[in-house]
Amino acid sequence: METTTIFAPATTVGDSGLTVIRLSGSDAFAMLGIAFSRKAESFEPVNIGDFKSHSAHHGYLFQGNELIDEVVITFFRAPNSYTGEDLAEISSHGGSYIYRKINNLLSSLGAIHAEPGEFSKRAYLNGKMDLAQAEAVSDLIKAKTEHANRLALKQLSGEFSSKIKSLRDDLINYCSLLELELDFSEEGLDLVSKKELEVKIDNLIAKFLDLTRTYESGKIIKDGVNLAVVGKPNVGKSSIFNYFLNESRAIVSEIPGTTRDYLQEPLIMGGIQFNIIDTAGIRNAIDIVEQEGVRRSKLKIGESDIVVEVEDLSDAGSIADEYVRGVPAEKIIKVFNKLDIATNGKYDSLCVSAKTGERMQELQDSIVEKARSLIRSNESSDIIITNERHRDLLLKSCGYLVNAKEQIISGGGNELISFEIRAAMDAISEIIGKTANVDILNNIFMRFCIGK
Ligand SMILES: Nc1nc2c(ncn2[C@@H]2O[C@H](COP(=O)(O)OP(=O)(O)O)[C@@H](O)[C@H]2O)c(=O)[nH]1
Ligand SMILES: [Mg+2]
Missing domain, CATH: 3.40.50.300 (P-loop containing nucleotide triphosphate hydrolases)
Known part of the structure; x- marks a missing residue:
């Protein structure tokens, strides 16, 4: 899929040894083909198409005939990169003047300055990680203590997402049974005992509420x-x-x-x-x-x-x-x-x-x-919620489960029960991003730092 090519510094720009600039998108390698030379004396193009993925190359960046800096560029070929696109990491010398020159160069080649979190957003959209994992990247960067760091790492590893997925799978199961039973209603097939379902939903509500309670610790x-x-x-x-x-x-x-x-x-x-x-x-x-x-x-x-x-x-x-x-x-x-x-x-x-x-x-x-x-107060819990968005979605999901339970008690039909369970499922799926819409995504990634 064609994508615009974006760039941003991945390190803070200033007086420092190096600045690392990320460049990601369909034209990333073609752009560097116009600017990257092995020789310092004059621009001499190299064939980047021959470079292996995950290889680092020493050389020089030129804008036309003007030498800009001596650099090392690491190339990552799609889909094996952070964003899932062709991606290059340019390690230049540090300093705001050099960064300004490289910024001008990349802009002149048609690259666009990335929005905050845009690399991670692309990683999410390309299926490199789910939404909760992408959020963990931002939390990891912002973590100031060992405990905060550990929680972010755990979320990044997918442990939290697995827990959410297994809760979602339970809901999918209940829905399938209810809907299957509906398909065979003529035959009077009784697949789900309503009493059993009620107990299961009760257990799920309790689990969800336990999780939401961990947010008190997670937040602090x-x-x-x-x-x-x-x-x-x-x-x-x-x-x-x-x-x-x-x-x-x-x-x-x-x-x-x-x-x-x-x-x-x-x-x-x-x-x-x-x-x-x-x-x-x-x-x-x-x-x-x-x-x-x-x-x-x-x-x-x-x-x-x-x-x-x-x-x-x-x-x-x-x-x-x-x-x-x-x-x-x-x-x-x-x-x-x-x-x-x-x-x-x-x-x-x-x-x-x-x-x-x-x-x-x-x-x-x-x-x-x-x-x-x-x-x-929540140390015994294996998962701790650290994100208000996750807590709110769990509560929303709980609300639908309570409705489902009421439907069961009042003898509501399978359609009605399954409708509520589906809504509960959608709400928790949004935690890992399965059902998140564009506004939600923008709102999440906007809070990331530039270059991540
Ligand atoms: N002797 C003594 N003076 C203090 C102590 N703590 C604060 N002060 C003085 O009390 C005054 C008010 O202090 P300040 O910290 O501005 O109080 P605040 O109005 O509560 O913020 C200042 O003159 C401080 O120097 C203390 O432990 N011992
Ligand atoms: Mg005072």
């Missing part, structure tokens, strides 16, 4: 634990935030209301990824900018997995209760700050000094422990 393994630091102005929230980040990211001052908007930064502690959020101290702000900051901070607190509630040991009026109103108690870690200047330490509680670092390790340990318990 993949996207990080949202950790908000909250409390009254001036208790030392920004100081705690900076201490963990090991830098003066937030402005710290003795003036209450210094942090007017929330700040959010990625952070890894104990092998777990966190998004630590410094909030504006919540008070009845008069200033409209600060009011907006307070409003946004409240939203962030609501979305957090763990909330560190800070009070000032040196200030009896700094009780933070009202700031954590509505936050479930198990999400909260209460800490008293400014231990270094406190005269009345609450020694049975967690007291720290963000200024001197005293007992800050204990605070870190309790945060990590709480995060572990959030993740651990």
